Amino acid sequence: MARSVVVDAMGGDDAPRAIIQGALRARSDGVPVRLVGRTKDLAPWLPRDGAPEVVHADDVVDMAEPPVAAVRRSQRSSLRIAMREVAQGRGDAVVSCGNTGAVLVAAVVELGTLAQVDRPALATVLPRADGGRLVLLDAGANVDVRPEVLATFAQLGTAYAEALGVDAPRVGLLSNGTEDTKGSALVREALPMVASCGVHFVGQVEPTTAIEGACDVLVTDGFTGNIFLKSAEGAVQTMTRLLRVEIMRSMWGRVGALLLRRALTRLRAQVEWDAHGGAVLLGTRSTVVVGHGRANPEAVRHAIHLAHDTATTGLVERIERRVAHGAAAKG
Amino acid sequence: MARSVVVDAMGGDDAPRAIIQGALRARSDGVPVRLVGRTKDLAPWLPRDGAPEVVHADDVVDMAEPPVAAVRRSQRSSLRIAMREVAQGRGDAVVSCGNTGAVLVAAVVELGTLAQVDRPALATVLPRADGGRLVLLDAGANVDVRPEVLATFAQLGTAYAEALGVDAPRVGLLSNGTEDTKGSALVREALPMVASCGVHFVGQVEPTTAIEGACDVLVTDGFTGNIFLKSAEGAVQTMTRLLRVEIMRSMWGRVGALLLRRALTRLRAQVEWDAHGGAVLLGTRSTVVVGHGRANPEAVRHAIHLAHDTATTGLVERIERRVAHGAAAKG
Numbered sequence: 001m002a003r004s005v006v007v008d009a010m011g012g013d014d015a016p017r018a019i020i021q022g023a024l025r026a027r028s029d030g031v032p033v034r035l036v037g038r039t040k041d042l043a044p045w046l047p048r049d050g051a052p053e054v055v056h057a058d059d060v061v062d063m064a065e066p067p068v069a070a071v072r073r074s075q076r077s078s079l080r081i082a083m084r085e086v087a088q089g090r091g092d093a094v095v096s097c098g099n100t101g102a103v104l105v106a107a108v109v110e111l112g113t114l115a116q117v118d119r120p121a122l123a124t125v126l127p128r129a130d131g132g133r134l135v136l137l138d139a140g141a142n143v144d145v146r147p148e149v150l151a152t153f154a155q156l157g158t159a160y161a162e163a164l165g166v167d168a169p170r171v172g173l174l175s176n177g178t179e180d181t182k183g184s185a186l187v188r189e190a191l192p193m194v195a196s197c198g199v200h201f202v203g204q205v206e207p208t209t210a211i212e213g214a215c216d217v218l219v220t221d222g223f224t225g226n227i228f229l230k231s232a233e234g235a236v237q238t239m240t241r242l243l244r245v246e247i248m249r250s251m252w253g254r255v256g257a258l259l260l261r262r263a264l265t266r267l268r269a270q271v272e273w274d275a276h277g278g279a280v281l282l283g284t285r286s287t288v289v290v291g292h293g294r295a296n297p298e299a300v301r302h303a304i305h306l307a308h309d310t311a312t313t314g315l316v317e318r319i320e321r322r323v324a325h326g327a328a329a330k331g
Numbered sequence: 332m333a334r335s336v337v338v339d340a341m342g343g344d345d346a347p348r349a350i351i352q353g354a355l356r357a358r359s360d361g362v363p364v365r366l367v368g369r370t371k372d373l374a375p376w377l378p379r380d381g382a383p384e385v386v387h388a389d390d391v392v393d394m395a396e397p398p399v400a401a402v403r404r405s406q407r408s409s410l411r412i413a414m415r416e417v418a419q420g421r422g423d424a425v426v427s428c429g430n431t432g433a434v435l436v437a438a439v440v441e442l443g444t445l446a447q448v449d450r451p452a453l454a455t456v457l458p459r460a461d462g463g464r465l466v467l468l469d470a471g472a473n474v475d476v477r478p479e480v481l482a483t484f485a486q487l488g489t490a491y492a493e494a495l496g497v498d499a500p501r502v503g504l505l506s507n508g509t510e511d512t513k514g515s516a517l518v519r520e521a522l523p524m525v526a527s528c529g530v531h532f533v534g535q536v537e538p539t540t541a542i543e544g545a546c547d548v549l550v551t552d553g554f555t556g557n558i559f560l561k562s563a564e565g566a567v568q569t570m571t572r573l574l575r576v577e578i579m580r581s582m583w584g585r586v587g588a589l590l591l592r593r594a595l596t597r598l599r600a601q602v603e604w605d606a607h608g609g610a611v612l613l614g615t616r617s618t619v620v621v622g623h624g625r626a627n628p629e630a631v632r633h634a635i636h637l638a639h640d641t642a643t644t645g646l647v648e649r650i651e652r653r654v655a656h657g658a659a660a661k662g
Contacts, residue, residue: 066512101512129569140507144516176471176557181397181432184554185475207558211565223515224558226507227538231559232566234542238460239567243595252590259587260578 003092003311005304006085009037010060010078011098013294019097020045022300027052029301031308034091036082057081067101071109079103083110086286093307095278097291097300104141104281111284114316116323119145120283121153122222122290123160124229130213135161135169137219139279140226141290147190150219151197152323156282157217158199159322163313172205172215174224186221194219198322198329207232278303280310282319287311334423334642336635337416340368341391341409342429344625350428351376353631358383360632362639365422367413388412398432402440410434414441417617424638426609428622428631435472435612442615445647447654450476451614452484453553453621454491455560461544466492466500468550470610471557472621478521481550482528483654487613488548489530490653494644503536503546505555517552525550529653529660538563609634611641613650618642 007023009016016037023033024047035042036055046054057078061070074080079098083106085091094111096103104120113120122141126134137157142149154171161169173194175183183191183204195201202215207228210218220228247253257264278299281288287310291303338354340347347368354364355378366373367386377385388409392401405411410429414437416422425442427434435451444451453472457465468488473480485502492500504525506514514522514535526532533546538559541549551559578588588595609630612619618641622634 127569127573129565129572143507143514174558176474176554176561183474184552187554207561208565208568211562211569221515223507223518224555227505227555227558228562230507230538231542231562234460234539235563235566236570237539238458238542239570241460242458246593246595247591250593253593256587256590259583260591262577262581262584264574264577 003308004032004034005093005095005307005311006034006036006055006082006091007300007304008078008082008094008096008098009035009042009054010057011096011103012291012300014296015097016042017045018295018297019300021297022295023052023304025297025301026304026308029305031304033304034085036078036085038078055081055085061098061102061106063099063102067099068105071102071105077106079106080110083107083288087111093287093289093311095289095291095300095303095307097293097295097303099293100141100279100290103288103290107281107284107288111286111288113283114285114320114323116327117152117156117283117319119149119152120281121156122279123157123282124279125164126211126229126232128213129211132213132216133164133166134210134215135164135217136225136228137217137282138222138225139229140222141281142222144223145186145221147186148193150186150190150221151193151326152283153219154194154197154199154201154217155322155326156319157219159319160280160282160315161216162322163310163315163318166216168200169216170202170214171199171217171219172202172210174210174218174220174228175204175206177206178204196329198326278306280306280315282315285316287315334639335363335365336424336426336638336642337365337367337386337413337422338631338635339409339413339425339427339429340366340373340385341388342427342434343622343631345627346428347373348376349626349628350631352628353626354383354635356628356632357635357639360636362635364635365416367416368409386412386416392429392433392437394430394433398430399436402433402436408437410437411441414438414619418442424618424620424642426620426622426631426634426638428624428626428634430624431472431621434619434621438612438615438619442617442619444614445616445651445654447658448483448487448614448650450480450483451612451619452487453610454488454613455610456495457542457560457563459544460542463544463547464495464497465541465546466495466548467556467559468548468613469553469556470560471553472612473553475554476517476552478517479524481517481521481552482524482657483614484550485525485528485530485532485548486653486657487650488550490650491611491613491646492547493653494641494646494649497547499531500547501533501545502530502548502550503533503541505541505549505551505559506535506537508537509535527660529657609637611637611646613646616647618646
């Protein structure tokens with residue numbers, strides 16, 4: 001049975017336009033969607049006939065406020081109502097392109113976390129140089145964490161990689177080297193905890209070797225994870241720009257680029273975030289996907305597919321089993 | 332007058348061969364070099380006639396030991412003797428491709444730090460998308476730091492950027508966002524300290540915008556700085572590999588790549604570490620350049636040029652003035 005996805009139509013830089021257009025595309029692909037937002041704001045972007053169901057929400061989370069305060073204050077916000085729809089069984093997964101911190105807080109308040117999960121983690125899947133996929137968590141939701149939280153993240157990431165079809169996922173702890181003398185104080189304290197939490201732990205892993213394929217799950221705090229992601233993104237963008245400059249320098253370069261156009265397009269699809277569509281919140285009682293704030297309709301469409309597919313794999317149940325297994329491993 | 336560079340010939344994965352070959356190339360370019368190492372290990376790689384001067388050192392720093400202990404124990408190591416040569420006025424700058432932590436410790440012990448500099452920082456210069464250069468520090472030497480150390484790094488980086496010819500360098504603090512609610516606890520504590528240390532501070536800067544050109548100096552702890560560097564490096568490597576795969580998929584792609592060969596070579600030179608050659612230790616009483624452990628002869632040659640050019644710009648004196656200016660700014 002197809003799972004239904006509840007979409008916060010008001011979150012994101014280009015909301016509700018980009019969100020609705022993306023939702024309509026996902027629905028054309030066969031994913032049942034429901035939209036949450038101010039009815040009058042949504043109306044101009046909806047088709048006259050056969051529009052998806054809209055759940056009205058008076059309020060929008062104010063992005064100028066700190067996330068916790070903003071979410072607490074706005075009980076009737078589209079974000080909280082979208083979560084509540086799923087909590088009450090009127091949907092299987094939530095998608096929001098709003099502020100990551102606000103989505104995290106709303107998910108904890110409205111959906112709740114699984115037993116033994118203190119803080120949900122934001123996970124994203126990246127292409128590896130060896131053709132495999134790398135689950136990175138936390139990607140930016142939990143900026144300062146205690147070392148024991150990284151062990152929980154290792155369990156959450158393992159369950160997610162298994163749901164993606166990876167057998168006995170290798171878990172690495174993101175670090176600046178692999179020797180015993182390397183690692184921040186946080187990494188060094190977390191090492192024995194991750195090693196004993198019931199996952200297939202391969203130790204400290206550097207960004208370069210992680211991207212090459214040294215592990216399937218890369219665990220880190222949200223600050224470092226976000227720096228990792230944005231550094232890689234920045235390097236790819238710079239390389240693309242410099243390549244364009246070099247190509248334009250000569251006629252033969254321009255001819256070569258024409259012949260390479262298809263290759264370059266495929267390459268871009270592999271390394272750009274909007275082809276991947278979003279990050280998944282792990283550890284909440286239902287599936288939540290956080291889309292990019294700058295999401296365009298195609299990115300929204302992908303985020304909705306990601307939410308649908310994730311709910312279909314039974315990720316929440318896998319995580320529950322994995323966390324229980326980890327607790328048993330520890331004693 | 333040309334400054335002379337003292338080279339630790341025993342540090343690096345491919346020492347002494349790669350180090351000596353690089354040093355010979357730098358000497359052909361006109362840089363006076365002296366080598367430090369075990370005479371009998373160096374002899375096979377030296378030319379019969381007109382070999383550079385060799386300062387004998389019995390010992391080599393043991394890489395298996397933690398850096399502090401290893402450096403303390405080996406008083407007669409090539410690394411410490413190279414530093415001592417400069418400390419005693421028999422050279423202007425040191426180059427080593429040994430373990431970064433060991434080079435840092437040896438520099439502090441043998442050369443000493445400047446007044447008001449607790450810990451020297453490792454700085455590296457990266458190409459920006461806008462054609463400018465980005466001074467990143469710390470690149471991996473000081474893994475866990477207190478917030479006030481980041482203010483000192485801001486001063487050291489400003490002096491270095493000025494020595495590179497940047498007028499009133501803009502200083503950013505590496506972070507996961509620019510809003511007040513962003514940043515790790517370390518970043519948030521450091522913000523007011525960096526703002527009041529007498530540099531041109533532009534606030535929190537994300538990796539993507541830093542690479543695009545939002546600042547000239549990017550300040551961070553050595554753990555995060557190292558993750559930043561290696562993530563960018565990994566992304567560039569992956570993109571290069573994926574591009575190769577896409578090119579090889581079709582005949583037109585291969586023809587296009589042939590036409591683009593020059594452009595791709597120039598691009599590689601701009602983004603690969605060995606074209607840049609090394610990182611500079613800032614805050615010690617003489618110039619120290621740390622080459623990459625995997626340095627090949629060409630990278631060693633660049634590191635020696637970097638040491639020579641840096642000593643020529645009077646960086647140490649600039650840093651002294653800048654740190655004094657910062658102390659005055661604070662009151």
